[in-house]
Amino acid sequence: MRNIRRNPDIIWREEEEARAEVVRAMERGDDASGEGTVLLVESGMMHQLNLLGGEIWKLLDGIDEERLVDTLAMTFDVDRDILARDIRDFLADLDRRGWLVHE
Amino acid sequence: MYMSRIPFSPITINWTLTFRCNFNCRHCYSRPEKAPELPTGQVKEIMAKVAKYKVPFINYGGGEPLLRSDLFDLTGYATGLGFNVSMNTNGFLMTEEKAALARESGFRTVGISIDSTKAELHDDFRNTKGSHKKAVSAAKFLKEQGVRLTISSVICRVNHMEFEELVRQARDLGAEQISLHNYKCAGMGFTNKDELDLTPEEWKEFYLKAIALREKVTDIRISMDDPITATIHKAPEQAIVKGSTCGKLSLNIRANGDVTPCGFIPVVIGNLLKDDLKDLWDNSNILEKMRNKKPKEKCLTCKHYEDCLGGCTARAYATTGDFNSPDPHCWVAK
Numbered sequence: 001m002r003n004i005r006r007n008p009d010i011i012w013r014e015e016e017e018a019r020a021e022v023v024r025a026m027e028r029g030d031d032a033s034g035e036g037t038v039l040l041v042e043s044g045m046m047h048q049l050n051l052l053g054g055e056i057w058k059l060l061d062g063i064d065e066e067r068l069v070d071t072l073a074m075t076f077d078v079d080r081d082i083l084a085r086d087i088r089d090f091l092a093d094l095d096r097r098g099w100l101v102h103e
Numbered sequence: 104m105y106m107s108r109i110p111f112s113p114i115t116i117n118w119t120l121t122f123r124c125n126f127n128c129r130h131c132y133s134r135p136e137k138a139p140e141l142p143t144g145q146v147k148e149i150m151a152k153v154a155k156y157k158v159p160f161i162n163y164g165g166g167e168p169l170l171r172s173d174l175f176d177l178t179g180y181a182t183g184l185g186f187n188v189s190m191n192t193n194g195f196l197m198t199e200e201k202a203a204l205a206r207e208s209g210f211r212t213v214g215i216s217i218d219s220t221k222a223e224l225h226d227d228f229r230n231t232k233g234s235h236k237k238a239v240s241a242a243k244f245l246k247e248q249g250v251r252l253t254i255s256s257v258i259c260r261v262n263h264m265e266f267e268e269l270v271r272q273a274r275d276l277g278a279e280q281i282s283l284h285n286y287k288c289a290g291m292g293f294t295n296k297d298e299l300d301l302t303p304e305e306w307k308e309f310y311l312k313a314i315a316l317r318e319k320v321t322d323i324r325i326s327m328d329d330p331i332t333a334t335i336h337k338a339p340e341q342a343i344v345k346g347s348t349c350g351k352l353s354l355n356i357r358a359n360g361d362v363t364p365c366g367f368i369p370v371v372i373g374n375l376l377k378d379d380l381k382d383l384w385d386n387s388n389i390l391e392k393m394r395n396k397k398p399k400e401k402c403l404t405c406k407h408y409e410d411c412l413g414g415c416t417a418r419a420y421a422t423t424g425d426f427n428s429p430d431p432h433c434w435v436a437k
């Protein structure tokens with residue numbers, strides 16, 4: 001399986017305060033999936049990723065999909081198949097945008 | 104996706120390293136500004152403090168950055184701290200050697216100001232003979248060095264009918280983006296506004312055409328950062344805050360280290376030689392007022408308020424002294 005990396009042309013930053021708040025909201029059982037925790041700037045445009053997207057994004061340092069699912073399964077308490085599918089969909093979306101590099 | 108809270112620190116710092124300039128443009132916001140210039144060491148000291156808060160972008164604005172003899176030294180230092188650095192220059196002082204230094208010091212992009220495709224008009228507007236020719240050569244030098252190029256044009260009475268040619272010129276020069284800046288009534292821009300600014304109806308007409316062109320063109324990005332356009336088109340998916348972005352995504356540093364919300368709002372909220380960036384960002388009541396504007400006058404009953412937030416705060420403040428006043432470029436009837 002090929003390793004995946006972030007496209008180095010994309011400038012990004014974790015929004016630490018927003019992330020902490022989302023984590024607190026989730027612990028309370030609230031839905032915070034629409035809240036951004038990572039900001040990306042690509043060609044002058046700004047985008048955000050929600051918590052799951054942000055956690056995936058941070059791990060894309062040359063990692064294969066299998067290992068990505070394993071790592072996130074330790075943090076997100078959801079069915080592994082569902083998680084794997086969400087990750088695959090998310091990566092496909094990033095790929096379409098040209099935000100990934102495959103090695 | 105809009106952010107329900109603003110980022111924990113600015114995404115962009117617009118930094119006036121110097122108010123000096125070799126030009127005297129008719130629309131310039133910064134000509135009347137005077138402030139002592141910080142020496143290299145103190146600029147670096149501030150850069151290091153700002154880097155602590157992971158601000159990703161620094162853009163040097165005007166005055167003319169190339170007048171600072173330590174420009175490339177500062178830029179090398181800033182890129183070493185992790186900043187993505189860009190600048191806006193009139194290009195007059197750009198040479199092959201300086202373009203090479205721009206690349207070596209790590210400039211991510213360099214923006215050249217060109218306000219017309221007609222050399223005489225640009226030279227006249229910028230009060231400097233030969234300035235169009237020099238701006239075009241500056242673009243070439245940068246391209247030869249592989250530096251990413253952007254072009255900036257301030258839209259006003261002399262060029263609002265020729266913006267399509269401006270876009271074509273920028274594309275021919277190899278720019279990846281053209282910024283069509285809205286006219287700001289600050290500094291000389293305020294003094295000359297009756298002669299140079301468009302009427303609200305003309306702004307509407309310009310934006311309708313420019314937005315249509317932006318949607319059609321694929322080989323160059325057309326950037327127009329004006330909150331008043333919220334009335335005529337839906338904000339793109341990636342817009343993460345509404346209204347003016349200054350004080351929400353960006354801040355401005357002046358030549359002496361003073362901090363203002365934006366280059367066009369001359370209200371000082373602190374000085375980074377003594378103040379902490381994060382403290383200003385979180386606790387300035389000026390920023391708080393800009394982030395939580397209250398509708399007044401015609402904005403009170405306007406159906407666009409939620410998206411427009413009264414338009415450009417700098418223009419409202421320049422013309423009325425009140426952040427909350429409706430943007431003077433607003434074309435929506437009372």
Ligand code: SF4
Nearest residue numbers: 124126128131165166
């Ligand atoms: S607009 Fe730029 S080039 Fe013109 S006078 Fe002002 S700082 Fe100088």
Ligand code: SF4
Nearest residue numbers: 402405408411413433
């Ligand atoms: S009236 Fe106010 S809210 Fe409405 S479009 Fe004009 S500036 Fe924006």
